Amino acid sequence: MAWTERLINVLRRSSLDAEIDAELQFHIEQRTRDNIEAGMPTDEARHDADLRFGGRLRAHEQTRDADVLVWLETIGQDVRYAVRNLRHSPAVTGVIVASLALAIGASTAMFSVVNAALLRALPYADSDRIVMLWTANLLNGSMEQNTSVPNMEDWKARARTFEDMAAYRVSQGPLIDRMQSGFDTEWIRYVTVTDNFFSLLGRSSAAGRVLTREDFSSGERVAVVTHSLWQRRFGGSADVIGKRVGLGGLDVEIVGVMPDGFWFPTKDVQLWMPATLDPAWQRNRDNRGTRFGIVFGRLVRDLTIEHARAELRGVAAQLRRQYPTENADLDVNLVPLHVQVLGRRVPFMLEMLFGAVLCVLLIACANVANLLLGRGVARRREIAVRAALGAGRRRIARQLLTESVLLSCAAGCLGLIAAPWSMGALIALAPPNIPRLDEARIDIPVLLFTLGLSVVTGVLFGLAPAVWMSRGGSEDLTRQTTRNSALGTSARMRGAFVVCQFAVALVLLAGAGLLIRSLLAVQSVDSGFGDLRVVMAHLRFNNALPRERRTGLYQGAMDRIRQLPGVRTVGAIGTMFWDGDGGKFGLRAVDGHADTPRDQWESLTWTTVSGDYFQALGVPLLRGRFFRDTDTRNAPPVVLINETMARRYWPGEDPIGHRIKGFDARGTNDEWVTVIGVVKDVHSRGLDRAPAAQIFEAQSQSLDETENLVVSAATSGLPETLRRAIREFDPTAVLSDVSTLDDRLVEQSAQRRFQTYLLTAFAVLALLLAAAGIFATMHYWVAQRTQEIGIRMALGAERRTVVAMVFRETLVLAVAGVGVGVVGALAATRTIASLLFGLTPHDPATFAAVSLGLTAIAIIACCIPAARAARVDPMLALKIE
Amino acid sequence: MGVARKHSNDRLQGTLDLLVLKTLASRGPMHGYGITQHIERLSNETLRLEEGSLYPALHRLTHAGSLQSEWGASENNRRARYYSITAAGRKQLAQEEASWGQLTEAVARVLRHA
Numbered sequence: 001m002a003w004t005e006r007l008i009n010v011l012r013r014s015s016l017d018a019e020i021d022a023e024l025q026f027h028i029e030q031r032t033r034d035n036i037e038a039g040m041p042t043d044e045a046r047h048d049a050d051l052r053f054g055g056r057l058r059a060h061e062q063t064r065d066a067d068v069l070v071w072l073e074t075i076g077q078d079v080r081y082a083v084r085n086l087r088h089s090p091a092v093t094g095v096i097v098a099s100l101a102l103a104i105g106a107s108t109a110m111f112s113v114v115n116a117a118l119l120r121a122l123p124y125a126d127s128d129r130i131v132m133l134w135t136a137n138l139l140n141g142s143m144e145q146n147t148s149v150p151n152m153e154d155w156k157a158r159a160r161t162f163e164d165m166a167a168y169r170v171s172q173g174p175l176i177d178r179m180q181s182g183f184d185t186e187w188i189r190y191v192t193v194t195d196n197f198f199s200l201l202g203r204s205s206a207a208g209r210v211l212t213r214e215d216f217s218s219g220e221r222v223a224v225v226t227h228s229l230w231q232r233r234f235g236g237s238a239d240v241i242g243k244r245v246g247l248g249g250l251d252v253e254i255v256g257v258m259p260d261g262f263w264f265p266t267k268d269v270q271l272w273m274p275a276t277l278d279p280a281w282q283r284n285r286d287n288r289g290t291r292f293g294i295v296f297g298r299l300v301r302d303l304t305i306e307h308a309r310a311e312l313r314g315v316a317a318q319l320r321r322q323y324p325t326e327n328a329d330l331d332v333n334l335v336p337l338h339v340q341v342l343g344r345r346v347p348f349m350l351e352m353l354f355g356a357v358l359c360v361l362l363i364a365c366a367n368v369a370n371l372l373l374g375r376g377v378a379r380r381r382e383i384a385v386r387a388a389l390g391a392g393r394r395r396i397a398r399q400l401l402t403e404s405v406l407l408s409c410a411a412g413c414l415g416l417i418a419a420p421w422s423m424g425a426l427i428a429l430a431p432p433n434i435p436r437l438d439e440a441r442i443d444i445p446v447l448l449f450t451l452g453l454s455v456v457t458g459v460l461f462g463l464a465p466a467v468w469m470s471r472g473g474s475e476d477l478t479r480q481t482t483r484n485s486a487l488g489t490s491a492r493m494r495g496a497f498v499v500c501q502f503a504v505a506l507v508l509l510a511g512a513g514l515l516i517r518s519l520l521a522v523q524s525v526d527s528g529f530g531d532l533r534v535v536m537a538h539l540r541f542n543n544a545l546p547r548e549r550r551t552g553l554y555q556g557a558m559d560r561i562r563q564l565p566g567v568r569t570v571g572a573i574g575t576m577f578w579d580g581d582g583g584k585f586g587l588r589a590v591d592g593h594a595d596t597p598r599d600q601w602e603s604l605t606w607t608t609v610s611g612d613y614f615q616a617l618g619v620p621l622l623r624g625r626f627f628r629d630t631d632t633r634n635a636p637p638v639v640l641i642n643e644t645m646a647r648r649y650w651p652g653e654d655p656i657g658h659r660i661k662g663f664d665a666r667g668t669n670d671e672w673v674t675v676i677g678v679v680k681d682v683h684s685r686g687l688d689r690a691p692a693a694q695i696f697e698a699q700s701q702s703l704d705e706t707e708n709l710v711v712s713a714a715t716s717g718l719p720e721t722l723r724r725a726i727r728e729f730d731p732t733a734v735l736s737d738v739s740t741l742d743d744r745l746v747e748q749s750a751q752r753r754f755q756t757y758l759l760t761a762f763a764v765l766a767l768l769l770a771a772a773g774i775f776a777t778m779h780y781w782v783a784q785r786t787q788e789i790g791i792r793m794a795l796g797a798e799r800r801t802v803v804a805m806v807f808r809e810t811l812v813l814a815v816a817g818v819g820v821g822v823v824g825a826l827a828a829t830r831t832i833a834s835l836l837f838g839l840t841p842h843d844p845a846t847f848a849a850v851s852l853g854l855t856a857i858a859i860i861a862c863c864i865p866a867a868r869a870a871r872v873d874p875m876l877a878l879k880i881e
Numbered sequence: 882m883g884v885a886r887k888h889s890n891d892r893l894q895g896t897l898d899l900l901v902l903k904t905l906a907s908r909g910p911m912h913g914y915g916i917t918q919h920i921e922r923l924s925n926e927t928l929r930l931e932e933g934s935l936y937p938a939l940h941r942l943t944h945a946g947s948l949q950s951e952w953g954a955s956e957n958n959r960r961a962r963y964y965s966i967t968a969a970g971r972k973q974l975a976q977e978e979a980s981w982g983q984l985t986e987a988v989a990r991v992l993r994h995a
Contacts, residue, residue, distance in 0.1 A: 019962075020936070022960065022962075023913065023936065023961075023962050024933070024936060026912070026913075026914065026955070026959060026960070026961050026962075027912075027913050027914045027917070027932060027936075029959075030914040030955075030959075031914065031932070033957075034918075052931075052932050053931070053932045053933045054931035054932065054933040054934060055933060056933060058933065059933030059934065059936055059937070062934070062936070062937035063936040063937045063939075063940050065937070066937045066938075066940040066941040066944065067940050067944065074944070395946065
């Protein structure tokens with residue numbers, strides 16, 4: 001019985017018991033039968049069989065004990081033996097455990113992040129059945145638009161693939177607690193939700209209650225808050241239930257607190273209240289043309305999203321035919337909730353990094369296997385003796401495997417101890433867009449992962465040495481030829497390990513090299529902003545106020561800031577940076593141009609600016625003029641455009657004085673606006689994406705507000721003065737996200753930096769381990785050939801020739817590894833093409849650099865073995881045997 | 882190995898092991914009942930085992946590597962576990978036969994000359 005089988009026996013007692021029972025039963029029946037054949041009556045035959053057999057229960061138990069005890073005893077023996085052996089060579093043991101602990105620790109930290117972000121279920125009942133349903137626009141390819149209430153209700157009524165659908169609308173506003181003095185006004189995001197919101201998510205409250213259907217019909221002003229808001233603002237006290245707070249001009253009563261860790265749709269949403277309290281709901285309740293909010297639904301059990309997608313597409317097509325005015329070009333886009341939460345870039349990045357760290361672990365395993373093989377040469381005599389004493393091959397292999405698993409488990413424990421620190425470093429380095437990173441911790445799945453990884457690595461690196469050494473054990477000790485051929489096998493095996501290590505290291509290095517070059521390329525892109533020290537901030541006024549009043553306040557605040565000491569220029573913009581959901585737009589009309597066909601539409605943004613926005617940022621005017629005070633609501637409407645926009649519509653022409661109309665083919669704004677100036681392009685979609693075409697209009701002529709403040713100043717202490725000035729100006733105003741433009745741009749490439757740093761760290765680790773691997777291999781190589789080298793020297797070979805021999809051997813291994821690695825890297829880097837900027841995944845310079853670098857490292861690593869070979873004393877070497 | 886050594890002090894146990902090993906060495910693979918019958922027949926029914934005590938010994942010898950076992954069909958087509966002796970088992974048998982010989986010889990000498 002193999003020991004694995006015995007392990008299964010222990011775990012599955014019942015099957016072992018059944019086997020023993022079957023065996024004993026067979027015996028008794030056989031005896032009974034023979035008795036009957038010998039002429040006994042049936043009863044007597046059975047009685048005699050039982051009598052002869054003795055206590056059946058006792059026989060059963062003793063048999064089982066023999067099975068289980070023997071197994072436990074031999075395992076204990078193996079472990080004791082392994083510990084004794086490992087203690088004999090503390091240096092090798094130390095090196096093995098340390099390098100494995102490093103690799104396992106890194107893998108554990110990485111896995112805890114992957115587990116938190118990708119694997120752990122979202123905090124909703126059966127969260128994998130929850131799907132986001134967006135309105136998509138076939139016209140411009142915009143995939144994530146809000147949905148009108150009547151459309152949502154039609155989807156819900158006609159779709160059989162969904163159990164239920166709910167909608168919410170994200171709002172934001174100042175949270176005001178009038179009862180509490182010294183309560184800073186805090187700008188929070190909250191959502192207004194339909195009546196089935198909480199029942200769809202399948203979670204109940206931690207205190208108080210969730211929103212019920214009655215809240216909706218009664219129109220009660222009630223709200224449920226997050227656990228974190230409750231802790232932060234109300235000290236976690238129980239009397240929060242029934243408390244009234246002001247929010248967006250409404251007084252709402254808090255009726256419930258959700259459990260810790262519950263959030264929806266995003267973590268920054270702090271409060272939920274009935275949609276019936278939302279003015280947009282009242283307005284939009286029956287209007288198919290206005291989009292209330294975002295829809296999500298719960299799939300019927302066991303149905304896939306493909307089923308739902310096919311069905312909903314059909315429903316959307318029906319609605320297009322049924323309501324051609326409101327629903328023309330409208331389709332539906334289904335996105336699984338977890339994809340929506342994580343986005344598409346984060347999972348890919350984490351998978352890539354996780355793969356990279358496993359590669360590092362593989363290299364570490366190869367190192368350890370190498371060391372064990374090396375030690376195995378020394379242990380061959382001991383093993384041969386054990387074999388001669390009657391130990392079976394399997395038993396010896398098992399013995400050696402026990403040793404390696406013991407090693408890897410020790411390393412796993414160390415790695416686990418170090419994991420909190422490495423996790424902390426990882427989280428500190430991570431970009432803010434990994435949604436659930438803060439939930440990363442060492443929990444049961446992570447512990448199981450580490451345990452499993454330790455055992456698997458132990459078996460992985462122990463297998464080759466165990467098989468090789470146990471095979472050696474059955475051979476005759478005295479036959480020199482056999483020994484040499486066995487050594488040859490071991491040397492070949494070790495050479496293969498080195499080649500693999502170099503190949504894997506090269507793949508990681510090539511990936512890291514490509515990412516580093518991309519990062520450098522992105523960082524050297526000219527953002528287009530003239531002055532990166534500009535201070536930016538989000539300034540908002542109470543959204544309960546009428547719009548005119550708010551824009552008045554905004555102008556007043558900007559005037560006030562302008563007078564602060566050291567301030568040079570102040571401006572503001574509606575949206576400064578665009579993530580872009582890929583929507584493409586055309587203009588309704590451009591004078592002197594035919595309509596642009598839809599398939600030629602491209603990304604286009606239309607933004608409102610106020611004050612001296614461009615001047616503050618140092619964005620130069622290339623043609624025409626900036627906005628003036630005379631560009632008022634009553635004056636002819638004018639816009640500024642950027643270079644990309646000018647190039648697209650008026651290539652080689654002067655765009656000044658040309659007129660454009662509306663935004664898309666069904667734009668409501670049907671008046672001509674005149675281009676008065678062209679400003680330089682800025683990278684408003686991030687440094688790694690080409691600037692979009694942009695149109696800017698003045699706040700004085702626009703319907704939109706500008707909330708993003710930009711202040712250019714000569715002083716450094718601006719953020720504090722700014723905060724004080726705003727607080728004095730209007731205590732209900734909320735100033736947030738104060739930072740410099742430079743910081744903001746740096747933050748935009750946080751993910752790129754994170755993946756680059758991490759992959760580079762893994763690649764460097766791989767490089768070091770591979771260097772250690774080839775060092776150890778060449779070290780043993782020289783040690784094994786001491787005699788041969790001695791003979792050569794005695795026959796007149798120069799030291800130079802001997803050194804060349806070592807280098808030649810090293811180069812053969814390194815070049816083979818690099819060769820295999822380049823082939824692997826050519827395939828592997830193609831998968832990270834989307835992460836690269838300004839170079840192809842097969843960038844020859846990067847490949848050449850990492851190949852040469854790795855080869856150079858190999859040569860450096862074998863300098864010491866080469867020197868050792870050169871120092872061999874021919875006389876001593878010949879005396880060894 | 883260790884386990885076998887531990888039990889080899891136990892004479893009775895050792896005797897059973899010896900009989901089992903010898904039976905399997907001379908007769909090839911057999912199931913437990915077959916071993917019982919064989920021992921009884923050859924000893925002219927003098928050696929009557931408590932049949933149940935055979936099985937712990939068979940399992941112990943299997944784990945010690947002296948025997949190996951596999952499930953097969955019996956003469957009358959029932960599922961039965963067949964035991965056979967391994968190389969290590971033959972070595973053990975040789976040792977035990979030798980020490981058994983010494984023991985019986987010693988006992989015989991004492992009985993003759995006392």
